[in-house]
Amino acid sequence: MLTAIITGASVGIGQATAQRFLGMGYRVYNLSRRPCPEPGVENIICDLASDASINSACRRLLPVIADSAKVCLLHNASQMRKDTADHCNSDSLRAVLETNVVAVNSINQQLLPALPKGSSLLYVGSTLSEKAVAGSFSYVLSKHAQLGMMRATCQDLMGKGIHTALICPGFTDTEMLRTHIGNNPEVVAAIGSMNAYGRLIEPGEIAGLIVWAHGNPVINGAVLHANLGQKEA
Ligand SMILES: NC(=O)c1ccc[n+]([C@@H]2O[C@H](COP(=O)([O-])OP(=O)(O)OC[C@H]3O[C@@H](n4cnc5c(N)ncnc54)[C@H](OP(=O)(O)O)[C@@H]3O)[C@@H](O)[C@H]2O)c1
Incomplete structure (x- = not known):
């Protein structure tokens, strides 16, 4: 059996x-x-903010993995809040890091040792894994942390036959983006115009790259930007 385990597949890219x-x-x-x-x-x-919830999910997944020839474990779910370096209280920062970083580690600790050779451990980062914009402080921080996790994963899994990568979408038309920018057509068009193709990315375009990354271990350790050629700010 071939298996994909995806966090945050209720909507959007997942x-x-x-x-x-x-x-x-x-x-x-x-x-x-x-x-x-x-x-x-x-x-x-x-709920990735709850240890009990994660532990129970992992208990259910371990027998599934044991019965799988190959697994794609995709860390896709993330929280995004509007905050800034001077207005982000530590409880709010902890909550974002809990879902975007700590939960990823909790799942890895329980499932990684069980993954068969030929599996992949993929992370969905963001353009903001390697740059920052104003007004997304905790998100930028967590996305940079995911980049570090992917690079450390690559080093720690040497020889295990499991590859990793960080897929970094640009502006993709999902619930997360619409919550952040709203539905005003002028604003949506302005965001879409920030790349070489003058449009938002469709979730299926990112999904295609994720599936491809799963099938191609040669990209192990890579940061794959998928943003239609974003204009430099
Ligand atoms: N859209 C973009 O423009 C864009 C750009 C760069 C990077 N990304 C990245 O792409 C990934 C997918 O985002 P998306 O745009 O597809 O967003 P989305 O449509 O809002 O989906 C986010 C997913 O995360 C899940 N999630 C959030 N908090 C959770 C929690 N506490 N427990 C369990 N699941 C949780 C949500 O599920 P529930 O609400 O059902 O729990 C949902 O399925 C994210 O890592 C995001 O940072 C998106």
């Missing part, structure tokens, strides 16, 4: 990736608070 893996005959497991609407996806309702 859902589009679930759809792709299903089409390739994979068993797909989604970990999020809402279910993935794609028929055929196994939903494990999970």
